[in-house]
Each structure stands twice: as structure tokens, then as C-alpha cells.
Amino acid sequence: MQDAKLLLVDDDPDVLLAARLLLKRHVSTVDIEKNPEKLPFLLNNNRYDAIVLDMNFQRDVSSGREGFAWLDRILDIDPKARVVLFTAYGDVEMAVRAIKAGAVDFVLKPWQNDKFLDTIRGAVEGRKDRSGGAEGASSVLGKESNGKEQSDKKSTKQTNIIGSAMRPVLDTVEQVAPTDANVLILGENGTGKDLIARAIHDQSLRKDKPFVSVDVGALTESLFESELFGHVKGAFTDARDDRAGRFEEANGGTIFLDEIGNLTPSQQARLLTVLQQRQVTRVGSNKARPVDVRLICATNADLNERVAERAFRQDLLYRINTIELHLPPLRERPSDIAPLAEFFLKKYAKQYNRSVSGLSPALLAEMKQYRWPGNVRELQHAVERAIILARPELARPELGQGTMLQPESFVFRNGTSVASPVNETLQLEDMERQLIHQAMQKHRGSITDVARELGLSRQALYRRLEKFGL
Numbered sequence: 001m002q003d004a005k006l007l008l009v010d011d012d013p014d015v016l017l018a019a020r021l022l023l024k025r026h027v028s029t030v031d032i033e034k035n036p037e038k039l040p041f042l043l044n045n046n047r048y049d050a051i052v053l054d055m056n057f058q059r060d061v062s063s064g065r066e067g068f069a070w071l072d073r074i075l076d077i078d079p080k081a082r083v084v085l086f087t088a089y090g091d092v093e094m095a096v097r098a099i100k101a102g103a104v105d106f107v108l109k110p111w112q113n114d115k116f117l118d119t120i121r122g123a124v125e126g127r128k129d130r131s132g133g134a135e136g137a138s139s140v141l142g143k144e145s146n147g148k149e150q151s152d153k154k155s156t157k158q159t160n161i162i163g164s165a166m167r168p169v170l171d172t173v174e175q176v177a178p179t180d181a182n183v184l185i186l187g188e189n190g191t192g193k194d195l196i197a198r199a200i201h202d203q204s205l206r207k208d209k210p211f212v213s214v215d216v217g218a219l220t221e222s223l224f225e226s227e228l229f230g231h232v233k234g235a236f237t238d239a240r241d242d243r244a245g246r247f248e249e250a251n252g253g254t255i256f257l258d259e260i261g262n263l264t265p266s267q268q269a270r271l272l273t274v275l276q277q278r279q280v281t282r283v284g285s286n287k288a289r290p291v292d293v294r295l296i297c298a299t300n301a302d303l304n305e306r307v308a309e310r311a312f313r314q315d316l317l318y319r320i321n322t323i324e325l326h327l328p329p330l331r332e333r334p335s336d337i338a339p340l341a342e343f344f345l346k347k348y349a350k351q352y353n354r355s356v357s358g359l360s361p362a363l364l365a366e367m368k369q370y371r372w373p374g375n376v377r378e379l380q381h382a383v384e385r386a387i388i389l390a391r392p393e394l395a396r397p398e399l400g401q402g403t404m405l406q407p408e409s410f411v412f413r414n415g416t417s418v419a420s421p422v423n424e425t426l427q428l429e430d431m432e433r434q435l436i437h438q439a440m441q442k443h444r445g446s447i448t449d450v451a452r453e454l455g456l457s458r459q460a461l462y463r464r465l466e467k468f469g470l
């Protein structure tokens with residue numbers, strides 16, 4: 001990296017000086033800048049091999065918001081820029097977010113010289129590899145990783161659905177997909193209901209027609225009807241034009257109604273009418289329009305129990321559950337944990353250009369002990385996070401390996417290691433409540449940040465906040 005050109009941006013002159021002193025011994029050009037406003041000028045007039053950017057400028061001391069804004073700006077100017085972020089020690093959460101936002105790596109302040117140099121070397125070499133068209137550090141994963149590229153797409157071939165314990169479900173999917181039978185998918189959050197719904201559509205005769213997914217549990221009473229069935233101009237204050245609803249959009253294809261267990265009684269009645277008559281009437285109109293849709297619904301609620309409690313209509317249940325698919329929680333299929341973890345490991349090592357070769361046997365053993373209340377989604381986020389935090393200096397080149405993820409590099413979403421014993425006496429709901437409470441405190445109530453950390457959609461988080469009275 002001797003001939004590299006670096007830019008350091010930090011509003012603390014002492015930091016700039018110290019970093020420059022260190023780097024100058026290894027790199028020919030190290031420009032420093034106190035004022036991030038100068039970034040556009042500097043980037044338009046220089047070609048830097050790496051840029052080291054502070055996350056916290058004085059105006060906005062700890063949230064990192066300004067750092068994220070500058071990171072975006074740099075990547076707007078040069079999408080290939082290799083940005084390394086300075087973050088305060090202990091603020092690993094922010095580092096993870098930064099890498100997701102496009103930074104290549106991070107350095108914790110106060111830094112350790114050899115780690116700092118390794119990180120800069122990695123960033124500079126990554127740039128060279130990229131301009132040479134190579135894959136950078138992720139090439140340790142070789143062809144296999146490239147071959148998986150297709151799996152990352154949203155569309156689902158069955159190969160995207162990992163795990164032998166899912167085989168019976170996939171066999172049923174194969175059988176029912178070509179029919180027009182309504183399907184109800186049951187399973188806890190994060191077990192793969194959405195993935196299975198798409199697989200049914202992709203293997204059906206309707207596969208070239210739309211697949212429309214609606215989180216009906218997130219629709220307010222006032223939005224429900226116009227969103228699903230459409231409206232005509234002037235039907236209500238904001239209805240400036242005629243608009244087709246989601247059922248009409250799905251015409252000829254499949255409509256996937258997620259979180260169906262959360263519908264209110266009046267929403268259930270309106271939905272039932274549409275399903276019985278196979279036609280929709282836009283809000284404000286009296287003209288019924290026929291719709292031809294295949295219906296797939298999903299919920300994490302026990303609908304039979306809700307029927308017994310009279311919270312869910314039995315006639316609606318019978319209409320939507322011609323075929324029922326039960327997706328087992330991850331803790332009941334420990335044999336799927338390793339293949340899933342390997343799948344996500346390859347995916348994210350490639351995405352974040354990390355040199356990670358595998359999961360240590362000790363880590364796998366810990367993973368099998370853990371309860372995974374957030375199921376596959378939680379596993380996916382945990383692996384993603386561990387990949388982002390994986391340190392190249394832990395790699396064992398003498399073994400021809402990149403970093404092996406160890407239990408201690410693997411952090412569970414409430415901030416403890418997977419290795420921490422789970423308090424079995426806590427009921428699942430208590431645990432979920434506690435996790436959300438902790439995350440809300442940590443992110444000072446920021447719904448976006450909490451949802452991201454817990455791997456939930458914003459709507460799913462809102463529902464839980466309401467449920468737990470948080």
C-alpha cells in the first residue's frame with residue numbers, strides 16, 4: 001500500500017495528527033481535513049484509495065447521523081469509494097449500521113496501531129482488487145459463493161429454501177402449487193411464511209402473473225378497504241384519483257394476506273364477502289368488478305383458538321384454510337441450523353466482502369442450544385452481524401482460512417453472546433417483552449433502529465409495543 005493515497009476526515013485535530021503520523025510511515029500520501037463540508041471538493045479533485053471518516057462531528061456528538069449523511073454523500077460522488085469509519089469504542093452497533101450503509105470497515109477509537117493499519121490495508125487492497133475486476137476478500141469463498149448469487153434474489157426457487165426439516169412442507173408446496181386451492185400458512189414470526197407463499201406462487205400456473213403481498217395486520221381500519229379494494233375519485237378527502245386496490249392488482253395472479261389473525265371483526269366480514277362473491281367494489285363506487293385471484297394467507301396466531309374465543313370468524317377460517325401448512329419453529333429443527341447458518345454466512349461474507357471461512361464447531365454447538373425466538377430471521381441477522389464484525393486479523397492464513405466465527409464473535413440480539421445460558425423459566429412472551437424494552441431504551445425509542453435491530457418490520461414492532469403496553 002506504499003503508493004496509496006488516503007484522506008482522513010475528523011474534526012479533532014489531535015486525532016488527525018496522530019493518525020497521519022502513523023499512516024505516513026506506510027503510505028505515500030495522507031491528506032487530512034477537519035471540515036467535512038470540503039469532501040465534495042476533495043473527492044472531485046483527487047482519487048483516494050481509501051477515506052477514513054469520523055462518525056461523530058461536533059455538531060451532533062453521539063448519534064452518528066452526520067457521519068451517515070457524509071458517508072451517503074461520498075458514495076453518491078464515488079460509488080466505489082472505500083470508506084472506513086472512525087467510531088467510538090463500544091459503539092459497535094453504529095459500526096454495523098455503517099457497513100450496511102456502504103462503508104467497507106470501521107476503526108474503533110482509541111485505535112490499536114496494528115489493527116488500524118490492517119484495516120486500512122484491507123480497504124486499499126480491496127479498491128485495487130475491485131478496479132482489477134476481482135472479487136476482493138470474498139474470493140476465499142470461490143465459485144461456490146458465486147453460484148449462490150441467484151439465491152439472494154427475492155424470487156424463490158426451491159433451492160432458496162434451506163433445511164431438510166422443511167422437506168415435508170416443500171413436498172406439499174409442490175403438490176398444491178399448481179392447484180388453485182387457498183392456502184393458510186401457520187408459523188411463528190421469522191419461520192419463512194413469506195418465503196413459502198412466494199414459492200407456491202412461483203410454482204403455480206399463475207407464476208407469470210402478479211404476486212401481491214399485503215400485511216393486512218398493519219392496515220388501519222380506515223385504510224383497510226381502500227387499500228384492498230380500491231377507491232374512486234372523491235370517495236374521501238385524499239382520494240384525488242380512481243385507484244385499483246390490491247385485489248385488482250393481483251388479478252390473474254396470487255394475493256398473499258399476511259398477519260390475517262389480526263383482522264378486526266368488521267374487516268373479517270368485508271374480506272369474507274369479497275372471497276364469497278369473487279368481486280370487489282371500490283370505495284365510493286357501486287360497480288362490482290370480478291377478480292380472479294389465488295389466495296394465500298399467513299399468521300402466527302392460533303386461529304382455531306381465536307375462533308373458540310370468538311375473535312375470528314369460523315366461516316372465514318374455513319374459506320382460507322383449504323390447505324394448511326405448518327412451519328416449525330427453528331428450535332424444533334436443530335438439524336437445519338448449520339445449513340442455514342452456512343447459507344447466510346456465504347451470502348453476507350460476499351455482500352460485505354469479508355473473509356470468513358466458516359463456523360467453528362463450538363459456535364455450532366452453542367447455536368443448537370439456543371432457542372431462537374425470532375427463528376430464521378433472527379439467525380440471519382445474527383450471522384449478518386457477526387460477519388460485519390469479523391476481524392480479518394483473526395484469520396489463519398497458515399491454514400488457508402479466513403476468519404472462523406467463534407461463539408464470542410457471535411452476539412445474540414439482546415447484546416449477550418449466544419453462549420449465555422437462556423433463562424428457561426422466562427416464558428417466551430416475557431423474553432420478547434424484555435428484548436423490546438431493552439432495545440427501546442438503547443435506541444431511545446427510535447422505532448426504525450429498534451425494528452432493524454430486532455429484525456422486525458416496523459408494523460410488527462408497533463403491534464408488539466401495543467400488545468406489551470410499552
Ligand SMILES: Nc1ncnc2c1ncn2[C@@H]1O[C@H](COP(=O)(O)OP(=O)(O)OP(=O)(O)O)[C@@H](O)[C@H]1O
Pocket residue numbers: 160161162163166187188189190191192193194195196258300340376377380460
Ligand atoms: N428455510 C429457509 N431458508 C432460507 N431462508 C429462510 C428460510 N426460512 C426463512 N428464511 C429467511 O428468513 C427471513 C424471514 O422469513 P419470512 O419473512 O419468510 O418469515 P415470516 O414467517 O413470513 O415472518 P413474519 O411472520 O415476521 O412475517 C427471510 O429473510 C427469509 O428469506
